[in-house]
Amino acid sequence: MDVGVQQATLKKLVSSRLGSLAESVDEINGQAVAEVTAVNLRPALSTLKESPELKFDYLSFVSAVDLYPRSPRFDAIYNLYSTQRHHWLRLKVPVAEEETLPTVSDLYATANWHEREVWDLFGITFDRHPDLRRIVTSDHWFGHPLRKDYPVEGRGAWPLGANVLQNIAEEGMADQADIASSEMGPARHITLNMGPQHPATHGVLRLALELDGENIVDCIPHIGYLHTGIEKLSEHHNWTQNVTHYGRMDYLSPMNNELAYCLAVERLIPDLEIPKRAQYIRVLMSELTRIISHLVWLGTHALDIGAMSVFMYCFAEREKILDLYEMVGGERMMTAYIRIGGCAADVPEGFEEAVQGWARDFQHNLDINHNLLTKNPIWKERTVGIGVLGREESINAGISGPLARAAGVDWDLRRDNPYSSYEEFDFDIPVETAGDVYSRYLVRMEEMVQAHRIVLQALEKIRETEPGTHVSRNYKYVPPRREDIDASIEGLIHHFKYWTEGIPVPTGEAYGFIEASKGELGFYLVSDGSARPVRVKVRGPSFSNLSALPRMVQGHLIADVVAIIGSIDIVLGEVDR
């Protein structure tokens, strides 16, 4: 079905199902948006979730926009998706500064962390939330940083006086005492603090574990140690500059982040056409990115379980792809290669041969790891049946990507909501049903093989397109080429406007998403027509995936915790943003 027709029927369906629960149902930039009041929020969500034609079973994120000085001040955003019908819907709930919202964390488990984040960054309170604490900033932070009246440079020095440190220490003790006295008394259980400096937490993640012997009784993750305020910064840089922020988020798959952001911006600009060549280059690079991200996952995951050679083999292989990265982007990690309107440059001479050279040996190099692990009895004992998360549970927990596919959710945005011409490519989507660490391993291993297939196809397609068409020629949004600046006054004017004012992105809002290596990576953008975004919400897959960790580790041993963390494949840069 044509996407436009699909959207129209979806809009009709949503407004008929919601009836008077919704104030309005619109289509903004090709995406359905319904506005509801705070009172109707929970009934509306239940209706959307239960209705058999809509089946919005997956909550992608909860966020908010500060529209100061509008009254009511905030818009709370609930982004919904149906993993069966594959359609999107955004709920918008206007909230005044003194108003509260009902929690939806009982309807969607994933809302728990997302609502905490909204409270932390915007100060919107959620009634009956089970655990409304700050999540990305420190417990001792004051103010809510994403409000418009909170200065981007902060509010002076962080008051880390002796009392604050003392408080932190005391609270830590109290935490321990709480956990220890909760069930069987302090004599029986020990509290173990894992991280933020620990070899297997993959960054600055802290887990407070309650242990009975080595069995996990309870697990409380603490995040935010790497919170850099990327969303706040994005509101203070122009649309073009912002690209550079996102490579630093999930630093193991930089081009994925850039692509998701650019797709979101391009959705905001209806008259910006992306040439085919640019789309194919984007597909090629994002599949290479998937492979490097999965290679780092495999290496570190295997290292956590004690297979140290795999780590080295994976990094050696990753190095070759980083060389390809360097060829196109000039950098190994923070490439900023994918730009609004296309790519920063055409692929260089010799690139095709280089990719083919890499592709020739890839399967063989992957098989080395297969031989070491896939049938290894120790590896299987360590991974089969560990960290199981069922199908329904994982959808409810907002889990996407390989983790969801390992639990039997047959959903891949590349196939179900194709972007960047993915519909022209031929690839399979591996799905397993067990939902344990081993099936996550199998899914990712197969994904690398499929990504390799897509890379070769993309290479074919790039060859068929005309060189030099790697970026749009719409100079309102794209820097003009040198010869156009020299030849025409329009070119010169565009050049001047582009670099002095930035690009005039039309007023509106859009959600751009991709199937990143770790799951659904999306950017929700709000524009007021100026050169800078009003709001950039990053929906990182790691954040939602990590929030299900306590459920996965329940009843396992410490050794399994590291296996499970490895299998989630988190990057703290993206979790904390």
Added chain:
Amino acid sequence: MLARILIIFVVLLTAMAYTTYVERRFLAWFQWRMGPNRVGWLGLVQPIADGVKLLFKQELIPRMADRFLYLLAPALSFIAAFAIVSVIPVTRHFYIADVNIALLLVLALSALGTYGVILAGWSSGSKYPFLGSLRSCAQMISYELALALTCIGVVLLAGSFSLQAITTQQARMWYVIPQVVGFLVFMAAAVAETNRSPFDLPEAENELVGGYHTEYSSMKFALFFLAEYVAIINMSMLAAVLFFGGWQGPLLFGSGLAGLSGLFWFVLKTFVIIFAFIWLRATLPRFRYDQLMKFGWLVLFPLALLNVLVTAWIKVFV
């Protein structure tokens, strides 16, 4: 006698240092990288540089530690590991002591070494080492038994506990042939005994940070490190003595290679077994603590027991 002790002590220390070097080089080759090759010719001075570095590191004793046990633990590990060498016959004439209960002594001392690990974890007053030492207790109980039982198989064949006697008994046939099951169980138990991958649970870096030695620094850490590598060498020497005829050359070339000294054969055999230790480390993932116990009790222990029974039956009736 004193001269012999001194020679063995110095040689063993050097051997231990170079075992770390060899391990790092081999691991590097397994993993497509270079390994230490900068300090001295081919990186040969690297172990000495490491030793000097460890000597000059800052000493730290945690506030919550039990000072006496905390200081005793590394010494205990180290002494137990080194004492084992005293009964191992390097050649027909070169050894420190040939006692008639040598094998018992070896088992006793290697069990004593585990106390070092347990005490280290307990006295550090910290949670990760504590968990590491708990694991070590569990591991010791599960493996020591299987290890001792495989030794019994050899003792039954040789009719003596003296390692020198066991060696000379193998003039015609190495015990690895009649005792092949015993040998495999012995090797598995030896890897567990020395806390090596895939049984390196007490110090599992990725789970317990450093395990029992997390809170140790400087020379005290180095002593644990020394003890671990000396234990590897000990177990390899013991395997060479018990199953491969110690200093005796292979029967096949018996007379032809008589010129080669017993020392050559002994070192060669030991080295091959050390290499097997390294190879395992490069290949296998780590067991989980409960799986390891299960493996010890349900696989290794019954196998070792069966091996003893069959050996005894053969010895008596055949």
